Amino acid sequence: MSKKQKNILVIRLSAMGDVAMSVPVLRALEQQHPEVKTTVLTKSFFKPFFRDLQHVTVFSADVKGEHKGVFGLYKLARELNKNHYFYAIADLHSVLRSKILKKFMHCKRFVSIDKGRKEKRLLTSGKQFKQLKTTHQRYADVFEALGFPLDLTNPKFPKRVPLNKKLQNILGDDSKKQIGIAPFATYESKMYPLDAMKQVIETLSKDYKVILFGGGNYETELLNTMAIEFDNTINISGKLRLDEEMDIISNLDVMLSMDSGNAHIAAMLGVKVVTVWGVTHPFAGFAPFNQPEDYALLADRNKYPKIPTSIYGNKYPEHYKEASRSVSPETIISKIKSII
Incomplete structure (x- = not known):
């Protein structure tokens, strides 16, 4: 990685759909901010999702095995700190596990997703029936807060894969x-x-x-x-x-x-x-x-x-x-x- 390229740790451990929703956002980040490299912290099973993104590497977390619990998260943070210098942390998950992990990271510049919990409670209670911000846009807002605004309105996609x-x-x-x-x-x-x-x-x-x-x-x-x-x-x-x-x-x-x-x-x-x-x-x-x-x-x-x-x-x-x-x-x- 060049000195000018900034490496952002992106945390999104689960679930399948939520991890998949991060891909178009990271693709937009790659296209619109080529100076940014991302390290996606997720389950190893989801690694193929990011296969066509040139500026993305996947760091696998085993949160049910060696990275389970507070001690496991400490171990995970040590591995991340040892092998990477992160310009910032983009927490697209914002759960207790990711919040604990951030405490152990050397990087202190981080932004967490606003999940809109209050708005969603109003929606499911029947008090307010309207379109809420999409999860894709909530992900994009995290990167904008870090100084990398994203436009998701004109996306590009990978070509069809020739079948073996x-x-x-x-x-x-x-x-x-x-x-x-x-x-x-x-x-x-x-x-x-x-x-x-x-x-x-x-x-x-x-x-x-x-x-x-x-x-x-x-x-x-x-x-x-x-x-x-x-x-x-x-x-x-x-x-x-x-x-x-x-x-x-x-x-x-x-x-x-x-x-x-x-x-x-x-x-x-x-x-x-x-x-x-x-x-x-x-x-x-x-x-x-x-x-x-x-x-x-x-x-x-x-x-x-x-x-x-x-x-x-x-x-x-x-x-x-x-x-x-x-x-x-x-x-x-x-x-x-x-x-x-």
Whole structure:
């Protein structure tokens, strides 16, 4: 690193979607402030997210292993202090763990994200229903406070990744348009009911290639069943590394996702993303990056006026669990066909 180049430690340890949302912001930082280098402190699993950023290196944190607890964070800080000189610390996470870590760092110039907790409480309590600042902009505000203002309105994205033989063999060589579908989310309240999702897959698979995304044994089994049931449908859950999944996502014509990590991975790669929303709402600031408003298909607030019931979908009245069913399969199919 040249003497003129400033190295910023960027802290964003989890979760998948939140880490993926940092990528377009760091890409803008790289393009608009080439004098800045960033060291991203995150889980090693997320390292592929940053693969096309030339001024970004990833420092892996094992917060459930050797970097667990206060002593583990002290050890992590020693490793960081020993190997790097940081001009500043950009804390995009702002949790107890990152605050403790900063106490042990030699660098004293740091800015933490303003998560807008008060505004979000007003939103979920029904006292104020309006669009809040996006998470991407909240990340950008941290860098502006450090002296590096960012414009996120004209983003550039990496090119589609040429698929290797392994991935070509999995997907086949026909010329059909490709639709990715990621039907799962952390909470059931954020998922489109699977029986309705099957209707979507059945219809789309008649004209397009459908590629199913998920993770874990339970999701993989369900997706395997769907792949067998419908033509032109391929399940890649449990078969590939994260970087290989990203290669496939970069080649999609559109991704259909819940309010979940896959939406943000596709968006950071410049792929068009249609999202289906249950008890959460884009107003909280977690819509995927650079997508038109009408790509977000929302549950009917006339039927479910308390939406958003929570920011993450973990709190809701019992009869709101299937709020997303108020979005018809025909609406989803029509939106995807209009984009393709």
